[in-house]
Amino acid sequence: MTVSSDGVQWLAESYPQGFSVVFVRDLQSAELLARLGCEAAGSPMTREDAEEHELDDEAGEVLRAGECDGWAFAIQSWAAHVLGEGVIGSVSAGTEMVALVSTATIPWFSYAANGEEVCSFDPGMPWIRHGSDPDRLLSAMRSAGLISDDGSAGTACGVTGMLVLAEQEFQVGLSREVDDKPLLVGVVP
Secondary structure: OEOOOOOOOOHHHHOOOOEEEEEEEOOOHHHHHHHOOOEEOOOOEOHHHHHHHHHOOOOOEEEEEEEEOOEEEEEEEOOOHHHOOOHHHHHHOOOEEEEEEEOOOOEEEEEEEOOEEEEEEOOOOOOOEEOOOOOOOHHHHHHOOOEOOOOOEOOOOHHHHHHHHHHHHHOOOOOHHHHOOOEEEEEEO
16 A cells, blocks of 8 residues: 655654554565565554554564555554564665664664665664664764764654654655554564
8 A cells, every 4th residue: 555654753652652664665565574574464454453463462463564655664563573683684685774663672773775784773872873884874863863963962852863864864754544544464473
């Protein structure tokens, strides 16, 4: 399903108990779910349906997927399957990927291209960066308020700054309606 964008800053308020969303350029949603290691789950689900399904201890992790403005996306309530071992490399192979995570225990930003993590960081400690080119997004991080000119913490709250960075640098976004619309679903057992 293709949706129009309202940006991503609304996610922090709409998912106060946590979310993760991964955007992959020029990929279809079914291919994204496959790269994430998901099994098909049957009928499309709304956010409420997916969260109810996931509450069953045996159901596995539920990811809902769609497409918006040239990016496929997969969104998950509460958890961060995208940060599992080898997932970022698989998802970003032959393309580029942006992952935004804000769970109860993990805030994380990751940008990867061609199977390689380029720049990733905890938005609460953006001066500590990882990847093959950890300073690649430094200018954009300053613009988003994540980091100051002297390299210390910026004026933006960590997760809010991360979401601003994603919007400004990569032009990713989702419609607020994505929660109520049935989207393609994959399950990680």
